[in-house]
Amino acid sequence: MARIAVIGAGMGALACAARLAVAGHRVAVYERTETYGGAVRRFERAGFGFDTGPGLLTLPAVWRDLFVKTGKEPLESRVELVQVDPSARHVFGDSTEVSLPNASRAGVVSALDESLGSGTGQRWGDFLVRAREAWDRTRRPLLEEPLWPDWRVLAEREPYPAVPHKRLLRTRRAGTLAEVAAWELRDPRLAALLEGHALAYGLDPRLAPASAAVLPYMEHAFGTWYVRGGMRELARAVYERCLARRVEFVFGAEVVRVLEKDGGAAGVELAGGEVVEADFVVAPGTLAARGEGEPAPQGGLPSRLTVLLALRGGRPPGTAHRTVVHTRDREGELESLFGTAPGVPERPTVTVLRPDDPALVPDGDHEAVTLSAVVPAGAEIREEHVEALLSMTERAVPGLRDRVLWREVRTPADVAAETGAAGGAVPAPALAGAGGRLLHPGNSTGLRGLFTAGGWSHPGGGLPHAGMSGALVAGLIVEGPEFRGSQ
Incomplete structure (x- = not known):
């Protein structure tokens, strides 16, 4: 039985701690804040509840596997998973809109043809077939x-298949997601639909590799899910699983240094000077030493601006859980976010979450709504930025301002305070291609016995990927360097 110190109580760390405890190790988690979950938090006031981090879940199989492997019981015995249908309503810059069914290719094709015009559905359906090929090629690694x-093989090979362009005698291969949109989808609304998936992860579609096609494919193939009571309930369930497996938690304990002895990790030092000995240390990817030649940690990533709205009046029947209101000026938005002088876009793309969940409102005569947009990490948020989100949202929710009882604004500084990420940056999932720029450093490090779990290490950000990082680190500690992943 080894002594294992886990730094931070984010979702990847919790997933790792539970698996290691089941394997018979003595695990202690040291969290600098007073609660668990990392970015998966909840804000509550006057009977209203809001998720302040991720609001929806893809690839629930990652968390189902955790509960089976750590207790031989289904995830659904601890939380209620609800498939969101429609998966999303999209309001485009020209005011056309479409609601896309959840996990139904035929339904999506039909909806696009009906709303955007004949042929648009077929082009999107053909794209999904190619996206599946990219997914199949990259899912395991x-x-x-x-x-x-x-890992440089992943950096150099673009897994998205080449598509012949009719105007040329040769095969023209899309190198970026924007080129996929321009060459294969050939409709600005389909382009917005595709590029919006990259933007939601803080990626510039003009630079994101074509392999980013896997992002919309994951939603299409595995569905979009909501946890009844809010996503914080998933964090609670994982935390309670750790407690049941006798993981120790020490909150308000900031780790300032990983101790080394005889060329390996030997424990951690806390801010108060206390030294905790350990045989292995699991740390966030931003904290650990890197091995020679590993991909560099990503930097300069965008953050999130979130506005929580308590509304008078109940949620109208038939309201979509998620609505994406696309900007009318995509190039202007991208230049604001990713240009030489990054700033908050004047009219950003806004994601509107309106869950049908009585647990989040004081009664049926009120509604809890969450607005979010991508902004640069470290951005200073002003009132005009909040007003821009409200104005964009009114395109999809007429009369919104008249219903507002109160609002709460969450800035990149709030994200930084909760997660410890510089500027409140939010990591994206690892992607192949792009010269390795979107790969994350491996879970093993240059220091023997020190491993990394969470969004800033392989396989990257997002709830499914964070959960898998925990599984991979547990496997490397339990089975050793010969561990090659789940079979």
Whole structure:
């Protein structure tokens, strides 16, 4: 039985701690804040409840596997999972809109043809077939296995298939997601639909590799899910699973240094000077030493601006859980976010979450709504930025301002305070291609016995990927460096 110190109580760390405890190790988690969950938090006031981090879940199989492997019981015995249908309502810059069914290719094709015009559905359906090929090629190395020692192969090979362009005698291969949209989808609304998936993760579609096609494919193939009571309920369930497996938690304990002895990790030092000995240390990816030649940690990533709205009046029947209101000026938005002088866009793309969940409102005569947009990490948020989100949302929710009882604004500084990420930056999932720029450093490090779990290490950000990082680290500690992932 080894002594294992886990730094931070984010979702990847919790997933790792539970698996290690089941394997018979003595695990202690040291969290600098007073609660668990990392970015998966909840804000409550006057009978209203809001998720302040992720609001929806893809790839629930990652968390189902955790509960089976750590207790031989289904995840659904601890939380209620609800498939969101429609998956999303999209309001485009020209005011056309479409609601896309959840996990139904035929339904999506039909909805697009009906709302955007004949042929748009077929083009999107053909794109999903190619996206599946990219997913099949990258699923194991970028989600289910530790980062390959020869990771540069993933950096150099673009897994998205080449598509012949009719105007040329040769095959023209899309190198970026924006090129996929321009060459294959050939409709600005389909382009917005595709590029919006990259933007939601803080990626510039003009630079994101074509392999980013896997992002919309994951939602399409595995569905979009909501946890009844809010996503914080998932964090609660995982935390309680850790407690049941006798993981120790020490809150308000900031780790300032990983101790080294004889060339390996030997424990951690806390801010108060206390030294905790350990045989292994699991740390966030931003904290750990890197091995020679590993991908560099990503930097300069965008953050989130979130506005929580308590509304008078109940949720209208038939309201979509998620609505994406696309900007009318996509190039202007991208230049604001990713240009030489990043700033908050004047009219950003806004995601509107309106869950049908009585647990989040004081009664049926009120509604809890969450607005969010991508902003630069470290951005200073002003009232005009909040007003821009409200104005964009009114395109999809007429009369919104008249219903507002109160609002709460969450800025990149709030994200930084909760997660410890510089500027409140939010990591994206690892992607192949792009010269390795969107790969994350491996879970093993340059210091023997020190491993990394969470969104800033392989396989990257997002709830499914964070959960898999925990599984990979547990496998590397329990089985050793020969561990090659789940079979």
